[in-house]
Amino acid sequence: MVVTLSQQNEKLCVGVLALQGAFIEHVHILKRLPEVAEAILVRTQEQLESVDALIIPGGESTAMALIAERCGLFEPLRKFTRSKPTWGTCAGMILLANEASKTKKGGQQLLGGLDIAVNRNQFGSQVDSFETDLHMSAVLGESAPPFHAVFIRAPIVTALNSEDVQVLAKLEHQVGQTDTETIVAVRQGHLMATAFHPELTPDDRLHSYFVRLAQDYKGKSQDVVTMAN
Numbered sequence: 001m002v003v004t005l006s007q008q009n010e011k012l013c014v015g016v017l018a019l020q021g022a023f024i025e026h027v028h029i030l031k032r033l034p035e036v037a038e039a040i041l042v043r044t045q046e047q048l049e050s051v052d053a054l055i056i057p058g059g060e061s062t063a064m065a066l067i068a069e070r071c072g073l074f075e076p077l078r079k080f081t082r083s084k085p086t087w088g089t090c091a092g093m094i095l096l097a098n099e100a101s102k103t104k105k106g107g108q109q110l111l112g113g114l115d116i117a118v119n120r121n122q123f124g125s126q127v128d129s130f131e132t133d134l135h136m137s138a139v140l141g142e143s144a145p146p147f148h149a150v151f152i153r154a155p156i157v158t159a160l161n162s163e164d165v166q167v168l169a170k171l172e173h174q175v176g177q178t179d180t181e182t183i184v185a186v187r188q189g190h191l192m193a194t195a196f197h198p199e200l201t202p203d204d205r206l207h208s209y210f211v212r213l214a215q216d217y218k219g220k221s222q223d224v225v226t227m228a229n
């Protein structure tokens with residue numbers, strides 16, 4: 001069987017994990033994108049299994065992990081993130097990291113998958129939230145206008161533990177004690193993570209990038225299935 005172009009560019013069903021945090025804003029942006037057939041809230045294993053790609057929103061990573069455990073979604077989520085396109089924003093970035101700085105109470109449950117270490121709450125508490133422009137040329141193109149990024153109790157990436165991790169954005173100005181050049185967005189294959197909240201600005205370029213990444217990924221996995229047939 002030959003994979004046609006229309007199959008490769010198939011519209012996607014994209015899920016947003018809706019256990020806690022800033023999920024609805026992602027759905028509003030996704031619904032505007034031509035590549036998205038459906039944008040749904042994910043609260044059950046059945047819903048998770050029905051989506052082609054997933055966004056794990058900002059919120060509180062410890063709470064999100066606890067709720068996921070309690071509703072039996074933690075292991076299905078871990079399984080999903082091993083093979084399907086997933087984008088973690090802020091708390092979502094923390095959950096996708098293989099290592100996170102410890103809380104006062106000790107370690108926390110992580111989904112993992114991204115070969116990075118993160119430091120939670122790098123910039124302090126809610127009152128230390130800030131906004132800054134990021135020139136994400138790998139995502140947006142060399143001469144594109146910067147992305148206006150909103151950071152709320154954000155993490156940063158403190159270590160890249162694989163050559164497969166691509167840096168998508170670094171801080172361009174020093175913020176408090178945090179140096180310029182600090183990594184705030186990465187991609188590793190089908191996984192992507194941003195330390196900031198891209199759903200809080202009207203700019204949909206990062207959602208577009210993620211959805212196209214997911215489309216490419218779906219096209220390629222169809223190719224593999226086809227070749228195996």
Ligand SMILES: NC(=O)CC[C@H](N)C(=O)O
Pocket residue numbers: 057058059060061062089090091092094120121152153154155
């Ligand atoms: N805006 C956010 O998602 C904050 C993340 C939060 N500080 C955490 O540790 O999970």
